[in-house]
Structures are given as C-alpha cells and as structure tokens.
Amino acid sequence: MKIGRLYKKLEKFFSKGKKDEEKREDLLNALDEKIASMKEKMKKSEDSNKKEELKKEIEALIEIKDKIVKE
Amino acid sequence: MLKGSVYPLFLLAIAYILFSSNDAKIIIAGIAIFLIGMTFMEDGFKLFSGGMLERVLEKSTQTLPRAIATGFLSTSIAQSSSLISIVIISFLSAELITLSGAIGVIFGSNIGTTTTAWIVSSFGVKIDIAYYAMPMIIFGSIFSFHENKSYRGLGGVLIGLGFVFLGIGYMKDGFEALKSGLDLAQYAMEGYLGVLVYVLLGGIATVIIQSSSATMALIITALATNQIEYFNALELAIGANIGTTVTAIIGSLTSNANGKRLAVAHFIFNIVTGAFAIVFLFYLADLVEFIALKISIADDDYAMKLALFHTIFNIIGVLLVSPFTGRLVIYLQGLFNKEPKDINRAKYLDKVVVEVPEAAIMALKKEIENLYENAIEVLSHALSLHRHTFMGLDEDKIVTVVEKSVQKIDTNIDEFYEKKIKSLYGDIIHYATVSQENMTPLDKNKIYSLKLASRDIVEAIKDAKELQKNINRYMKGKNKFIKDEYNYLRVEIAKTLDSIYQIQKNGDDFEVLAKIKVLESNIDKLDIIKNGRIDKLIRNGDIDSKMATSLINDSFFALEISKNIVHVAKLLWIKDTEIQALGEVR
Incomplete structure (x- = not known):
C-alpha cells in the first residue's frame, strides 16, 4: 500500500506538470480577476479619458475570454 | 589544456605508468572512472533540475550572504562547481546578476565543493561502496532510456554516482595493493618543507586531473589506506584548492571580461585562503581536533578529519575575503574593462x-x-x-x-x-x-x-x-x-x-x-x-x-x-x- 502511494507521488512529481485543462482554468480565473480589478479601477477613476481607455481594455479582455470559453 | 608537444608527452608518461605498475593502473583507472561519474552527474543534474538551478541562481544573489548561501547549496546539490561557474558567468554577461552577487556565489561554491570530501570520507572509504555502485549504474541505465526528461536526468545522476563510487573503490583497491609493494608513507615529510612540497604536489595533481574533487577523493583514499600521513594529506588538500584556481585561470583565458573577473576573484580567494591555511596549519589542525571531538568523529578517523579541515579552511577563507568584496568588485572592474566593442554590435550576447x-x-x-x-x-x-x-x-x-x-x-x-x-x-x-x-x-x-x-x-x-x-x-x-x-x-x-x-x-x-x-x-x-x-x-x-x-x-x-x-x-x-x-x- 505504502509503495503504491509512494509510486503515485513519484509519478506526480515526474509528470509533466499541470494538464492543459487545468492550465486553461487557471488562465481563465486569472483573466476574470484582472477584469474585475480593472472594472473597480474604472469605477474609482475620475478622469473621463482614463475611464474610456479602461473600458476599451476591459472589452478587449472580455472578448479574449469569450473566445477561450467557446474553443 | 595540455597543448602542443606536452600532450603527447603526457600520454606517454601515463602509458609508461600504466604498463609498469599494475597497482598504479588501478588507481588511475579509479580516477578516470570517478571523473566520468562527475560528468554523468553534472549532465544528469542539469536534465533533472530542468532549469530550476538557473532560476534559483538568478533570483538568489541580491545580497552577499544570500549569494554565498546559494553558491554553497547549489554546489553541494549539483556536486559540480564548474557547472555553477558556467551558469554564473553567463548570467553575469547577460547582466542578470551583479559582479558582487557572482563573486558571492563563487565563494559559497568553494565551501560547497567540500561536501564531496564528506561523501568520500563518510561513505566511500568505510563501506564497500563498489557493491552499491553496480545497482546504481544498472537502474541509472534503465532510467536513462525513459521518455520522460526527469527520469533520464535521474538516470544520469545515478549512473554518475555509481561511477563515482566505483572510481573510489578502484582507487582504494589500488592503494591497498600498492601498499604491499611500495609504502608511500615512507616519503612523509615534516615541518614547513613538507608543507611546501605537499602543497605543490596537491596543486600539480589538480592541474593534471583538472578536478579538485577527484584529487580530494584520491587524497582521502590514500589517507584511509595509510599511504600518506595525516598532515601531508592536509597539505595536499590545500594544494588541491590552489590548483583548482590555476585550472580556472587557464579556462578563463578564452572567456569574456566577466569570465576573467570571476576567475581572478576565485584565484584571489584561494590564494588568500591557501596562504592562511599554510601559515596557520598547525592551529587549524588543533581546531579540527577540537571540533572533531565535539561532533563525535573517531580519533583515528583521519579521512573525516581531513573533510572537516577542508570545510573549515574554506569557511575561514570566506570569512576573511568576503568583507572586501566591494573593493574586489572595483578592482576587477578596473582590471578587465569591457572590451571596447563596436557599439552597433551585440552588447549582451557572446558565446559564453x-x-x-x-x-x-x-x-x-x-x-x-x-x-x-x-x-x-x-x-x-x-x-x-x-x-x-x-x-x-x-x-x-x-x-x-x-x-x-x-x-x-x-x-x-x-x-x-x-x-x-x-x-x-x-x-x-x-x-x-x-x-x-x-x-x-x-x-x-x-x-x-x-x-x-x-x-x-x-x-x-x-x-x-x-x-x-x-x-x-x-x-x-x-x-x-x-x-x-x-x-x-x-x-x-x-x-x-x-x-x-x-x-x-x-x-x-x-x-x-x-x-x-x-x-x-x-x-x-x-x-x-x-x-x-x-x-x-x-x-x-x-x-x-x-x-x-x-x-x-x-x-x-x-x-x-x-x-x-x-x-x-x-x-x-x-x-x-x-x-x-x-x-x-x-
């Protein structure tokens, strides 16, 4: 039993790291966090040019996110 | 390193020794196998670590103590100061680390190399290490055919370790056999003449073998088989430390300005450390006795005491030289100004x-x-x-x-x-x-x-x-x-x-x-x-x-x-x- 567990641990250590699916999930989560923080930043900003700039950038990130989800 | 007519002469000398003495042949074969093992270990470790070593070295040299600790740990683990030197010179040339950080790593690396002496003295000469070498080589070979890079790397490390142990085994057998015909201990020399002769011998041996670790393994096995006196072994170890800088200086001649700076820093460190160890040899030997008693090293375990001496004098070297790192950096920057390169050519890139x-x-x-x-x-x-x-x-x-x-x-x-x-x-x-x-x-x-x-x-x-x-x-x-x-x-x-x-x-x-x-x-x-x-x-x-x-x-x-x-x-x-x-x- 112990040997089996040890073997699994070794297998995990030597495996190529995260699977593609996990990586995709991590990336989407990070993207979501960034979008949320940028929205927050936009809300707080009093500069209308800056707000417009952030709005465009948020839209660009949302577009990327949607495309990843659709793939 | 040996060029022109010297190289054939060197080969002839080796051939003469091999054919004239069967025991010497076994010892030299042991050194050769040991060196092959070190190469396997270095390559295997590079593959196994998958760039981790480089990432650690890049991020852990911000302060001098950190750089020294990083140099010590990485060399102890990788068991190769030459690998660490190559990485450090590259990073320095790419301006990923500072000269002061790089010098710190080299200082730490000097302490790290002393772990080889501990491995040889604690395992190599005490148990029939060749017995364990075979399974290591066999499993290492099996792993080295694995499709996964980490397994292949582990395979390389195991093969390397196996060969290192096998090499030690051969050296030990060679010295045991040699003892029945020729007792090298009769050439033991006392006093400061002995110090100078044996330091010189240790240096020459390292220049020829091109590896202070292999020289240390040779000294420890010779000491363990009573072929040399304990004090002469200490002197040989000091010589090996100095000899390794000669190798580094010669290697740096074809390197860039950063490579030369580090080689000179290494040289200065080892010369200062060596000079200190020679002058205070007998006091250091007393210190070894004192610490050996505290950490329960047996009174007649001279191989372990030699490993302890090797570590102590390198640590003292770091303590002596590191306070002057800032001055050393200024001196080295002045000594090797970056070659006035064509400003329209690559600034950061070169073969190093x-x-x-x-x-x-x-x-x-x-x-x-x-x-x-x-x-x-x-x-x-x-x-x-x-x-x-x-x-x-x-x-x-x-x-x-x-x-x-x-x-x-x-x-x-x-x-x-x-x-x-x-x-x-x-x-x-x-x-x-x-x-x-x-x-x-x-x-x-x-x-x-x-x-x-x-x-x-x-x-x-x-x-x-x-x-x-x-x-x-x-x-x-x-x-x-x-x-x-x-x-x-x-x-x-x-x-x-x-x-x-x-x-x-x-x-x-x-x-x-x-x-x-x-x-x-x-x-x-x-x-x-x-x-x-x-x-x-x-x-x-x-x-x-x-x-x-x-x-x-x-x-x-x-x-x-x-x-x-x-x-x-x-x-x-x-x-x-x-x-x-x-x-x-x-």
Missing part, C-alpha cells in the same frame, strides 16, 4: 552567454530591446519627429507636436540600416540560432518568438524608408488635403509608438495584453481603402490620382509599420508565454 538557455533568452531579449530602441529613433526621424518631443505626452499634445514638426530630418534610412541595424540584427539571428542547440521545446519556442520580433523591427524600418520619401515630399507641398492625410498617418504611428513606450513600463501581462488588443483595433483605421477616405478624397477632387496612389501605398506602409511594432511589443513585453499566446487569439 548562449551556453545557458535562461541567460541566452534574457540576453537576446535585451539585445532586441536595444534593436527596437534604434528602430524607434529611425522611425521617428522618418516621420520628421524627434522621439523625445512626443513620447510620454497626451494624445492631443502628440497631435500638436506632429503638426508643428514639419521640418525634414535628414536621416538616410539605408545608411542607418547598414550602420546601426544590420550587424546587430545579424548578431541576434546568429546567437539565437546557436543558443537553440541544447534547449527544451518551450525555450526554442521563446527563441522563435524573439527571432520573429527582431524580423518585425527590421521590416518596420524598411517600410519607414518608403513612407519617408512621400512625407518629405507632400509636407512641403501646397495641397492641404494630402498634407492632412500624411499628418494623420504620422499622428497615428506616433501614438502607437507612444503607447508601446507606456506598455514597456507596465509590469502586468494582462494589462499589456489589453492595451495591445486596443492598439490592434485602432491600427485598422490606417487602411485608407477599408475606411473609405480615399474614395471621398478622389470623388471631391481634393487630391489627384498620383497623390491617391501614393497615399494608398503609404497608408499600407503605415499600417504595416504599426502592425509590426505592436507585434514586437506583444512578443517582448508580455512575459508569460500562455498570456502571450492569448494575444494571437483572433
């Missing part, structure tokens, strides 16, 4: 840097950033602008600057390209290709991206040359409409250059990505056919057909310039490859 993938990638990136800076200068001039006049301004102000800057700037782009771009671009492509040889597929991909980035920069310059001709021509003309159109192209390119300038200062990959995506959507406005502006201008008779064709071509050049530099920004300033790949999603 490309040996280590991480350093090669970073150096290439810096070099391409340098190429980009040159390109920005010429692109701005092609637009009749000086970059310092518009970069960092608000969009409205950029428009004003562009409208006011109507004076042609006499920059011959062909000449500029030949003088400032071509050689640098050539160096980048050359070193990028050379560095790829031992890289992982992921690193090769990064190199590919960097090659693309440099090609895009060069393409942008070539397109700017075409654009420059008509900007100069129509800015002087009387037609307001065509002038406005060319001003529009100038403003849009200037805005893109400015946005990328802002991007360079941003550390967040997602924010850079978002800005690049917005830029990409703006760039499309430059296509004068797509946006219908050209139709309007022709229909209203604002411009003639010759102007129209020029404008169509030039708007395309402006579009291409902008696309290329935005693509460069994506490849250079989004660090995470996964996020960089998102930039290609269309």
Whole structure:
C-alpha cells in the first residue's frame, strides 16, 4: 500500500506538470480577476479619458475570454 | 589544456605508468572512472533540475550572504562547481546578476565543493561502496532510456554516482595493493618543507586531473589506506584548492571580461585562503581536533578529519575575503574593462552567454530591446519627429507636436540600416540560432518568438524608408488635403509608438495584453481603402490620382509599420508565454 502511494507521488512529481485543462482554468480565473480589478479601477477613476481607455481594455479582455470559453 | 608537444608527452608518461605498475593502473583507472561519474552527474543534474538551478541562481544573489548561501547549496546539490561557474558567468554577461552577487556565489561554491570530501570520507572509504555502485549504474541505465526528461536526468545522476563510487573503490583497491609493494608513507615529510612540497604536489595533481574533487577523493583514499600521513594529506588538500584556481585561470583565458573577473576573484580567494591555511596549519589542525571531538568523529578517523579541515579552511577563507568584496568588485572592474566593442554590435550576447538557455533568452531579449530602441529613433526621424518631443505626452499634445514638426530630418534610412541595424540584427539571428542547440521545446519556442520580433523591427524600418520619401515630399507641398492625410498617418504611428513606450513600463501581462488588443483595433483605421477616405478624397477632387496612389501605398506602409511594432511589443513585453499566446487569439 505504502509503495503504491509512494509510486503515485513519484509519478506526480515526474509528470509533466499541470494538464492543459487545468492550465486553461487557471488562465481563465486569472483573466476574470484582472477584469474585475480593472472594472473597480474604472469605477474609482475620475478622469473621463482614463475611464474610456479602461473600458476599451476591459472589452478587449472580455472578448479574449469569450473566445477561450467557446474553443 | 595540455597543448602542443606536452600532450603527447603526457600520454606517454601515463602509458609508461600504466604498463609498469599494475597497482598504479588501478588507481588511475579509479580516477578516470570517478571523473566520468562527475560528468554523468553534472549532465544528469542539469536534465533533472530542468532549469530550476538557473532560476534559483538568478533570483538568489541580491545580497552577499544570500549569494554565498546559494553558491554553497547549489554546489553541494549539483556536486559540480564548474557547472555553477558556467551558469554564473553567463548570467553575469547577460547582466542578470551583479559582479558582487557572482563573486558571492563563487565563494559559497568553494565551501560547497567540500561536501564531496564528506561523501568520500563518510561513505566511500568505510563501506564497500563498489557493491552499491553496480545497482546504481544498472537502474541509472534503465532510467536513462525513459521518455520522460526527469527520469533520464535521474538516470544520469545515478549512473554518475555509481561511477563515482566505483572510481573510489578502484582507487582504494589500488592503494591497498600498492601498499604491499611500495609504502608511500615512507616519503612523509615534516615541518614547513613538507608543507611546501605537499602543497605543490596537491596543486600539480589538480592541474593534471583538472578536478579538485577527484584529487580530494584520491587524497582521502590514500589517507584511509595509510599511504600518506595525516598532515601531508592536509597539505595536499590545500594544494588541491590552489590548483583548482590555476585550472580556472587557464579556462578563463578564452572567456569574456566577466569570465576573467570571476576567475581572478576565485584565484584571489584561494590564494588568500591557501596562504592562511599554510601559515596557520598547525592551529587549524588543533581546531579540527577540537571540533572533531565535539561532533563525535573517531580519533583515528583521519579521512573525516581531513573533510572537516577542508570545510573549515574554506569557511575561514570566506570569512576573511568576503568583507572586501566591494573593493574586489572595483578592482576587477578596473582590471578587465569591457572590451571596447563596436557599439552597433551585440552588447549582451557572446558565446559564453548562449551556453545557458535562461541567460541566452534574457540576453537576446535585451539585445532586441536595444534593436527596437534604434528602430524607434529611425522611425521617428522618418516621420520628421524627434522621439523625445512626443513620447510620454497626451494624445492631443502628440497631435500638436506632429503638426508643428514639419521640418525634414535628414536621416538616410539605408545608411542607418547598414550602420546601426544590420550587424546587430545579424548578431541576434546568429546567437539565437546557436543558443537553440541544447534547449527544451518551450525555450526554442521563446527563441522563435524573439527571432520573429527582431524580423518585425527590421521590416518596420524598411517600410519607414518608403513612407519617408512621400512625407518629405507632400509636407512641403501646397495641397492641404494630402498634407492632412500624411499628418494623420504620422499622428497615428506616433501614438502607437507612444503607447508601446507606456506598455514597456507596465509590469502586468494582462494589462499589456489589453492595451495591445486596443492598439490592434485602432491600427485598422490606417487602411485608407477599408475606411473609405480615399474614395471621398478622389470623388471631391481634393487630391489627384498620383497623390491617391501614393497615399494608398503609404497608408499600407503605415499600417504595416504599426502592425509590426505592436507585434514586437506583444512578443517582448508580455512575459508569460500562455498570456502571450492569448494575444494571437483572433
């Protein structure tokens, strides 16, 4: 039993790291966090040019996110 | 190292010893097997660690104590000070670490190498280590055929360790057998004459064997089989430490300025340490006795005491020399000024840097950033602008600057390209290709991206040359409409250059990505056919057909310039490859 567990641990250590699916999930989560923080930043900003700039950038990130989800 | 007529003489001498003494043959075979083992271990560790060693060395040299600790740990684990030296010289050349940090690592590495003596004295000479060597070599060989890189690396380490143990076994057997015919201990020498003779012998042995670890293994096995006296063994160990610097100095002759600086730092360290150890040898021996008693090393275990002595005098060396690191840095920087290189050639790249993938990638990136800076200068001039006049301004102000800057700037782009771009671009492509040889597929991909980035920069310059001709021509003309159109192209390119300038200062990959995506959507406005502006201008008779064709071509050049530099920004300033790949999603 112990040997089996040890073997699994070794297998995990030597495996190529995260699977593609996990990586995709991590990336989407990070993207979501960034979008949320940028929205927050936009809300707080009093500069209308800056707000417009952030709005465009948020839209660009949302577009990327949607495309990843659709793939 | 042995060149010309010396090398055949060396081979003849070895052959003579091999045929005249069977016991010496076994000892020399032991050294050879030990050295092969060290090579296997080094290569296996590189494969097994998968770049982790490089990442640790890059990030852990900010302060001198940290650098010393990193040098000690990495050498103890990798069991190779030469591997650490190669990585450190590459990082230093790529300006990833400071000279002071690199010197700290070399100091620590000196303490790290003493762990070999502990391994040999605690396992090598006490148990029948050759018995364990065989299973290691067998399992190592099995692992080395595995498809997974980490298993292959582990295989290399096991084979290496197996050979190291086997080599020690052979050395031990050789000395045991030699003892029955010839007792080397009868040549023991006491007093300071003995010190000098044995220090010299240790140094010469290390220069010949090219490995202080192998010399230490030889000394320990000779000591364990009572072939040499304990004090003479201590002197030989001091000699081995000094001998290793001779090897490093000779190796650095073909290296760059950084390699030479580190070799001299290493030399100074070992000479100071060696001199101290020689002068205070008997006091150090007493200190060893004292500590040996405290850590329960048996009174007659001279092999372990030798390992302890080796560690103590290297630690004392670090304590003696490290307070002067700052002065050493200044001295070494003055001693080896960076060769006055052609300023239009690669600044960060050379054959030392490309040996280590991480350093090669970073150096290439810096070099391409340098190429980009040159390109920005010429692109701005092609637009009749000086970059310092518009970069960092608000969009409205950029428009004003562009409208006011109507004076042609006499920059011959062909000449500029030949003088400032071509050689640098050539160096980048050359070193990028050379560095790829031992890289992982992921690193090769990064190199590919960097090659693309440099090609895009060069393409942008070539397109700017075409654009420059008509900007100069129509800015002087009387037609307001065509002038406005060319001003529009100038403003849009200037805005893109400015946005990328802002991007360079941003550390967040997602924010850079978002800005690049917005830029990409703006760039499309430059296509004068797509946006219908050209139709309007022709229909209203604002411009003639010759102007129209020029404008169509030039708007395309402006579009291409902008696309290329935005693509460069994506490849250079989004660090995470996964996020960089998102930039290609269309």
